[in-house]
Amino acid sequence: MSQDTSDLTPDGGSTAVPGSTTGATAVTPSGTATSTASTYAGDTDDLVVLESSRPSLAARAAGEALGTFLLVLIGLGVTLYSPLSNAGSLGIALAFGFALVAGTIALGHVSGGHFNPAVTLGAVIAGRTPVRDLVPYWLAQLVGGALAAAALFATIPSALPGLVAEGGTSRTFFSGAANGYASHSPLSTQSNGQVTFDLLPALLIEVVLTAVLVAVVLGATSRRNWHVAAPFAFGLSYAGLLLVAIPITNGSLNPARSTAAAVFSEGWALSQLWVFWAAPLVGAAIAGLAHRAFAVDADSDNLLEEDHLVVDDDSLLDDDVAVSPRV
Structure with a gap:
């Protein structure tokens, strides 16, 4: 032939x-x-x-769970032990960014490499991901993140929390990785309450930064761009945006990350968790609508x-x- x-x-x-x-x-x-x-x-x-x-929906959901597990395990792990390792905001941001690059390269061809409920919502609104994938992806991301946080929580040495803070418990120690605002903002803790970010600034920063992140993801995976560079665009933008958000809210931009940390932290983290769902999802919706309105052939693309x-x-x-x- x-x-x-x-x-x-x-x-x-x-x-x-x-x-x-x-x-x-x-x-x-x-x-x-x-x-x-x-x-x-x-x-x-x-x-x-x-x-x-x-791949089948089951395979794609498994890819999302595994990718989110990797992202949360590395990112939260560095955040959790940063008081001891002196990783600082830069180390934490780079850990999340590198983990996102690695996960997207390894699993992006399976599921699209969302690893973030906000990214999934933005992709659905932009017409890049089927609506029927939204709930399965969200569930997979939550399960993957929770399993990673559980692994980190289970490995905390019993004597460590007391060394970090007098009378500290494992949940107290894990709260250092949780997202929060007002008295639970990292800058408030570092300044002994002299500087705080209340609800409105926390909402605003999470909305704006998540909108930028989702816009980068949608733009980098356009048919007009080269996919090989997309994971690096995701990771670099995520790391840079986290450097802005960490002093204010401890840097969420990802409801799965926030939920994973809150489940194993003190009660205040769960009570403030709604902020780190509402704000990123609003930001993602803004980015998705903007992409659908202005991008060429946006509804025919799929992520990676x-x-x-x-x-x-x-x-x-x-x-x-x-x-x-x-x-």
Whole structure:
């Protein structure tokens, strides 16, 4: 048969290689199969079908859980022990940023690499992720984050909290990684209450910074951008934005991260948790609406998906067929 292969169609559909017969099946990005109209003369054994495929919802949810586990384990772990390691705000921000880069590179092709309920909401509103994926993704992210926090909580040495603060408990120690405002703002703690950030500044900073983060994610995964650079755009922007937010709220921008920390902290963290759901989700909605309004072909994109080739001729494998990333 001919050794020439077809390029992927712009919409992610399927094409047949010359030398094949009619009846090739085109699979659209949404998973709908359609029949191609091309007619070729040749042996049906030589048929090469290019189709767009994506992992199952269960696989994507598992990818989100694992990625969020990685993000929270590294980010919260560095935050938790920063009083002892002197990591400071820069170390914490870089830990979250590096973890996001690593998770996105490793798992972005599976689930899109959200690892954040705010990113998922923004992607849904922008038309980049199906609405039906919203709740499964959120549940997976919450489970992954909670498991990471549980692992960190279980490994706190019993004598450590008392060394850090007189009469401290494991929950007291873990509260240092929780998000908060007013008297629980990191700057308030460091200044002995002389400087505080009340509810309104906390809401405003989380809305604005999350909107910027989600806008970067949506922009970096546009068809007009090169996907290889996207994970670094995510991580660098996340780290930079956290440097702004950490003195004010301890840096959330991610409800899954905030929930994971609050569950194992003192009661005040749970009572203030609503702020770190409401503000990031509002910011994500703003970014999603803006992207949908101004981006070109926003509703046809998906975060970090790939178009895969399904080959029915082993002679082409490795030599003439490649997986082409959707850009």
